[in-house]
Amino acid sequence: MATLSARATDDSLAKLAGDPACARGLQWIDKSATWVTDQQIRLTEIPAPEFDEARRGEALKELFAANGFQVRTDKTGNVIAERPGSNTKSVILLAAHLDTVFPAGTEISVKRDAGRLLAPGISDNGVGLASLAGLARALAESRVRTTKTIVLVGDVGEEGEGNLRGMRTLMDSYGSRLSAVIAVDGPSTDHVTTQGIASRRFEATVTGPGGHSWSDFGAPNPITAMARGIVLFSSVPMPADPRSSYNFGTIEGGTSVNSIPSRSAVKIDLRSEDDAELAKLEAALREALQAGVKEETSATQSPADALQLNFRSLGTRPAGKLPDDSPLITTIRNVDRYLGNRSRLERSSTDANIPLSMGIPAVALGGGGRGGGSHTLDEWYDPAGRELGLKRLFLTVVSLAGVDR
Numbered sequence: 001m002a003t004l005s006a007r008a009t010d011d012s013l014a015k016l017a018g019d020p021a022c023a024r025g026l027q028w029i030d031k032s033a034t035w036v037t038d039q040q041i042r043l044t045e046i047p048a049p050e051f052d053e054a055r056r057g058e059a060l061k062e063l064f065a066a067n068g069f070q071v072r073t074d075k076t077g078n079v080i081a082e083r084p085g086s087n088t089k090s091v092i093l094l095a096a097h098l099d100t101v102f103p104a105g106t107e108i109s110v111k112r113d114a115g116r117l118l119a120p121g122i123s124d125n126g127v128g129l130a131s132l133a134g135l136a137r138a139l140a141e142s143r144v145r146t147t148k149t150i151v152l153v154g155d156v157g158e159e160g161e162g163n164l165r166g167m168r169t170l171m172d173s174y175g176s177r178l179s180a181v182i183a184v185d186g187p188s189t190d191h192v193t194t195q196g197i198a199s200r201r202f203e204a205t206v207t208g209p210g211g212h213s214w215s216d217f218g219a220p221n222p223i224t225a226m227a228r229g230i231v232l233f234s235s236v237p238m239p240a241d242p243r244s245s246y247n248f249g250t251i252e253g254g255t256s257v258n259s260i261p262s263r264s265a266v267k268i269d270l271r272s273e274d275d276a277e278l279a280k281l282e283a284a285l286r287e288a289l290q291a292g293v294k295e296e297t298s299a300t301q302s303p304a305d306a307l308q309l310n311f312r313s314l315g316t317r318p319a320g321k322l323p324d325d326s327p328l329i330t331t332i333r334n335v336d337r338y339l340g341n342r343s344r345l346e347r348s349s350t351d352a353n354i355p356l357s358m359g360i361p362a363v364a365l366g367g368g369g370r371g372g373g374s375h376t377l378d379e380w381y382d383p384a385g386r387e388l389g390l391k392r393l394f395l396t397v398v399s400l401a402g403v404d405r
């Protein structure tokens, strides 16, 4: 793997920002926030549910191509734009996920309320995608020549059941050429995500004979069994350190109000800062749901095998952590100091989990502005001050890639 040198110091950053090419890039950012926001609105209004990101990807690809990048779409659906440096063996990769958690048919036209933009997906990850489009344009306007190759990607499969497949494919294609990876996700510039939270996602299903609500009353009920299991697992204490969490995210089953269902299903998300703790939580979850099934069969005096519990994995995210003395953190810290931006190190579950779990230097950063309500229909974004986020990305990427003089 290519290594990063800790070349960026305070002084060198002021020098970098004063380089005529960099100065042109920064000036373009200063006067172009509206252009970036317009791209954000356009991209957000193109639906991109999980596994259906192609149309939004095409629009982003055009924006990359218009700025002189070499563009292609890989077999997974990642939209990849390359800006070769003088040393193409070393790559700085920035990725923003194209997909949203919202199913096809969700109303996603962008509304305005005072300074705010309202639409599902406007922040997560409209802001990441628009920031990459803005970065592509700023790099083109600057005409900066870099040592390392800069790769910008709109990647697929970050949300829900996508299982980070886009980022996994990028690791396969770029492998040892990767010098640093930056996931651009959401708006906030007050953090640097340096630790990836591990997660495991499952669908648990209980099946049984079903029946008529009156004439078969007393038969074991898969919904009741699942409810018992959910209650049992909910009383398992979650450790505060390593911090861990669980969520029963969807529940379904049954066909009508007067039928005993033959099936119930829930989707569960388990997370922890620690992989070993996560394995314990998974074991506790399986045990609790099995105990729920047993309670239901005992309560209804049914044979032990009257209900069946099944588990299906919906994806696994590995944990990973960037060492505190990583040159990548030093570079971002220097950029933040130069821009007067205050930030703290943070943990989250993002595309950066994959490179971090492989020992490749990686972080997740926000694109600028403010937002909230992500993964809800009330999601909002306020672009005021987004220039800061764009400059932060621009200076970080140029600093990492090195100016070729």
Ligand SMILES: [Zn+2]
Binding pocket: 097, 124, 125, 158, 185, 186
């Ligand atoms: Zn996101």
